[in-house]
Amino acid sequence: MEVLKNKFSGFMIPLVSVILGLLAGAIIMLFSGYDPILAYTALFNGIFSNTYVMGETIRQFTPLILSGLAVAFAFRTGLFNIGVEGQLLVGWLASVYVGLQFDGLTPFLHIPLAILAAAAAGALWGVVPGFLKAKYHVHEVITTIMMNYIALHVVNAIIRSYLLAPGERTETIHQSASLASAYLQSITDFSRLHYGFLVAIIGAIIMWFLLWKTTLGYELRAVGFNTNASQYAGINVSRNIVLSMVISGAFAGVAGSMEGLGTYGYMSILSAFTGIGFDGIAVSLLGANSAIGVVLAAALFGGLKIGALNMQSVAQVPTQLIEIVIALIIFFVASSYLIRWFSNRLNKRGKI
Amino acid sequence: MDLMQILELIIPAAIFSAAPLIFTALGGVFSERSGVVNIGLEGLMLMGAFTGAVFTVFGEQWGFGAASPWFSFIVAIIVGALFSLLHAVASISFRADQVVSGVALNFLAAGLAVFLVKKIFDAGQTPIIAERIDKSNVPFLSDIPIIGPLFFSHAYYTSYIAIALAFVVWYVIYKTPFGLRLRSVGEHPMAADTMGINVIKMRYIAVMLSGAFAGLGGAVYATSISGSFSHSTITGQGFMALAAMIFGKWHPLGALGAALFFGLAQSLSITGQQIPLLKDIPEVYLLIAPYVLTILALAGLVGRADAPKAIGQPYEKGKGR
């Protein structure tokens, strides 16, 4: 019973929040002189009306799943990783670098190698905040923010000094490292859909398995909930904090490889962050930090973002409206106390 | 280029780029001293920059002339305070995770400000404002040898206000009854409650003060540095202010020092390429210097020992420690 009820409310709160968020968006549109029905119809069409947009939606939420997993994994172990963005950038670069090397390698080796390189780079970027947290109790929020900026500048500098091709970017990776697929493109009317979504799903399964089915996950969760009790149980807390950031960073790095090996096949010099890492925070929250939740939330956000393009094109509603809606959804989820309070009151009335 | 010339380039630039950070970090001090984490400084600053740019433009249209930016500061303070209410309601009253609520605030500000700009100006950015806060030499003081050119020339009045305000905030937090209560609420809210201090009210006030300060910081940024508002005006300055506050050990003067340090590192990273000594250092090292130095400083100097004890915990009456 208890368990069932928890599952129910774990599902209810995001759902109610999404509905409230969309409603609030509609109200904002009414007040600012847009037609919410036209806009939401366009939004819906922008996600589902043809195979192209559907392909693009999946393409859009593939890295979101992984960046969401990165945030969620850290959350589960008591850490707040705002550094997903930076870890993603170094992962992207590493995947492209490997993709540019090893001409003639079979894809069955080349692709995993490139993804692993991305994971390793992201993990490396996670080591720094993890180590400083474990060893010097430096707040990971600050270090991860700093590491984001360092990643942005360093990645740009590396591209500019060593990998530059015309157009402010690297060369395009070898075909053997590419996740792009002519087949997937052909069935989605040349969308950029690539095999990365399989990687993301595998990522979600790995996270679930790691957290819930292994002794490592047991330790990581224990440390996240109660470091004192973990110490008491003989768990090496410092090692687990570092490990948690490393694994989180690895997920983020793989998210970067989705762009490097899938969507683009190269990396551009970036003047600003991609935002995928920050969106991962929202995805993770909405997904209640669970693997399946993250996948669903990423799908929702990816859809909203792709749909927003059509909404702007058809109903002239700025895409920022969707950002507002997403922010409100997070607010509602975070303030779930309110929703719980309401539902508790309803329950109580029903009982007595 | 002699040393003096180099310093004359770097130091005023440091003070200049530090000002918005100082305001915002001081706001952070209020909020976190009361026990409420405020990652939302970025969003609050963004709303402040938006308001600063928009109302300076309006002020110009309404004939306020050179007073327009100052008028916009007042509006930005109000808007910042009101906007921070969202964070306050969610994290204090509804006991939302304070970090999460702050993150949501950032998302919301980013979307809302650009949305409104598009609505108001039918463009992706505000017009460039004509009446800015300008650099000027402080009368008399700028004529003092050495000190004058370094600290009182080519500077913004807002920078001096920021520095003075840091001392005011220090006084308020460490010398007044209000400050004593504020700190007690962040250290041990239950104890404060038993002493008749309204914990919830104190936290609301603190969060709204942080909104007001961050709003001002953003408006100062818009009216002195960027001169307009667009989606790319505030990109991480709020996070840097947050870092400055933690770096400064939640102390107003510490935050001031940290913000000035960031300003210095920032101005070095840009000016450095024009300085013979630093010219040959690859640019990327200068660019990442502020961030690397912060991390090193945090690892070497500050632990979390000085964080307010009850930070991050929602207060419920009678819930104990």
Added chain:
Amino acid sequence: DNNEGTQNEGGGEGNKNDFKVAMVTDVGGVDDKSFNQSAWEGLQKFGKDNNLEEGKDYKYVQSTAASDYQPNLSGLIRDGYDLVYGIGFLMQQDIQTVAQQKKDAQLALVDSVAVNENGEPLENVASITFKEHQGSFLVGLIAGMQTKSNKVGFVGGVTSELIKKFENGFKAGVKTVNPDAEIYVQYAEDFASSEKGQAIANTMYGKGADVIYHAAGATGNGVFTEAKNRAKNGEEVWVIGVDRDQHEEGMPENVTLTSMVKRVDTAVYEVSKQTMEGNFPGGKVTEFGLEEDGVGIAETKDNVSEDALKKVDEYKEKIKNGEVEVPKTDEEYETYVSSL
């Protein structure tokens, strides 16, 4: 249902009545006071001149991130637009990809050249480029003549082949008339940071430069800020604008010396007109230089001295008739300077 939109009517022989044209901007949007805005102005003029309906027959779509370029381009093609512009060299890769997927579509790329893997031009993309070095050369002449300190500065957005054209053209212009002038060059590596622009300008003016030419988009706004500040405090400093006539940006302190204009609007207008008339310049690189009035100095000439204007006219002719070859790259510049 948009399904029939996926199959473009093809041919491209659109006629006056059902011709539809659209453009995709980068994140700057159509009010970036730069080439996006300029392009949109050209498209609007074209639309009005041909009685087209805005938002339907001609429109723009703004991208919120680099990953939006491709869906935006594809979306417009699917919606049946006969000509779709990608504004800015950042869209090159996406245009190339889309062009090869949608062989029937007609695309145009501003500021770069679309090619396939073998470096051959794509048949269904009209590439539009400008001879920015020529325009920059002219403003370089003005800077070289009007600097009093014999120190001038150049602020670039991001180091790239394109911005290098601005830099080298400018430097060549300065050196042509003022071989002793010292030229400071710095790249902000950012097109959107007015803060950096201001800091760089602060350094350059601080070191004694009195004219700064910026080719840095919104970063250049910071250069204006700094110049206006200094002007208020009684210093005599100048900014040379870019892309459009930036006289307004320098007001009321009046710090804009002149601007290097790049007529993206003219180019967009021209290519749209040709396409509507059935002469889509696909597979060709249409270069707009002094000859075509694609680049030049701004309309507002209040702050430019008579002598400088004369020099400008003199060299305009020399460039047009091939007497002077303006350098584009660092090597070309070196050769040019040593030949002076």
Added chain:
Amino acid sequence: MEYVIEMRNIRKEFPGIVANDNVTLQVQQGEIHALLGENGAGKSTLMNVLFGLYQPEQGEIYVKGKKVNITDPNVANDLGIGMVHQHFMLVEKFTVTENIILGNEPRDKGRVNLKKAAKEVEAISKQYGLKVDPYAKIEDISVGMQQRVEILKTLYRGAEILIFDEPTAVLTPQEIHELIQIMKRLIEEGKSIILITHKLKEIMEVCDRCTVIRRGKGIGTVDISETNPDELASMMVGREVNFSVEKGPAHPKEEVLQIENLVVEDARGVPQVNDLSLSLKGGEIVGIAGVDGNGQTELIEAITGLRKAKSGMIKLSGKDITNHKPRKITESGLGHIPQDRHKHGLVLDFSVGENMVLQTYYQKPYSNKGVLKLPKIMEKAKSLIKEYDVRTPSEMTPARALSGGNQQKAIIAREVDRSPNLLIAAQPTRGLDVGAIEFIHSKLVEERDKGKAVLMISFELDEILNVSDRIAVIYEGKIVDIVKPEETNEQELGLLMAGGKREKVGDQ
């Protein structure tokens, strides 16, 4: 007759529990009124209602005959009610003066006038004989002084009615004696006092009347002059109370734990355990008696590997385990029922089942090659829950949802089931009801009878005297004496715990 405080028919509910059910309390002017009840009976709750921290669902409060509505502590302060809380309400980073004046600061042109405040504090502390250093930081002063600060807080606000919630639990006998003198002086000054304590002796010594609460319900009020401890105890528990533990004589065997010249420092580098030596044999229970803060915590942490020993040696079953990792020590045969079950004993957000394998999750059969075997874990949890009578809806329930006693039982099940050679039980019955206490004591004795060594730390002298086979008294980080329970009594232990010497010549 007019009461200075009268609480009528108070009812206060918490989710799932009625903490106060129709309780009435009448306090006369100038008396010390005891409030007695088991843990969780609802005493603190009732006082928190009086102090305005909680709002009652039902009932009325009269102060000096006038009906009042105490909506928050400010109102209570204004009515002259002051409270010294069970858990101190002090801001550790503030000074004594700052803590006292908080919320009621003397001002001087908008700033806090700390000089004036300190003077006032000194004046009051002189008047009532409460010695404090007004400029000392709370984190640097002793527990006794902290309590004096708490009392000063109420007096500073002019309290006429003082509530003391278990003030003596944390004090040495000497400090308790001092406190009693202070209370008597306060009564002379015309104040009235409500005193919560579990120690019947104290009630008999200082109180005039006593109100007893059982499971949230008021049982009645008696005059102390007309009652005795046995009556009070049975009123409190609702049945005759058997204060002693049933156990046979101990049969000590070979040495299990040997501690030699152990020195352990706290986080600030101050030695808390100071050249301590102790040995423990299989088949005996050694109780460590001492006032909180004399190095017990550090001693346990050093034995269990949670804290580094500065010097000295610890041997477990003949093996040196000094400064080994906690896991290694656990595997060498140590079980540990920690002092703070929430901090160390449980991961509250884990299920009961997951908590049951906190020490063994990585071993077979609970996992294999890094993969958890959940069915095996839950199977084990089920059998432990049954054997140790842990009241929980299921093994999947989060540990957080269990009552304190059942949480403790779960920990004991986990630690005892591994049948370690040495079982450390730190305050194993803190905050538990009588039934649970009996159960736990019998488990400890059972382990002893199996030939295991048990080291028990407790602040409750009754528990120490009843359960131990030998009693080691710890004072300032040293074992100052070892006595047999049958050869000593509370008075003597109290004296030893305060650093005094034994009068009788010991038989060591």
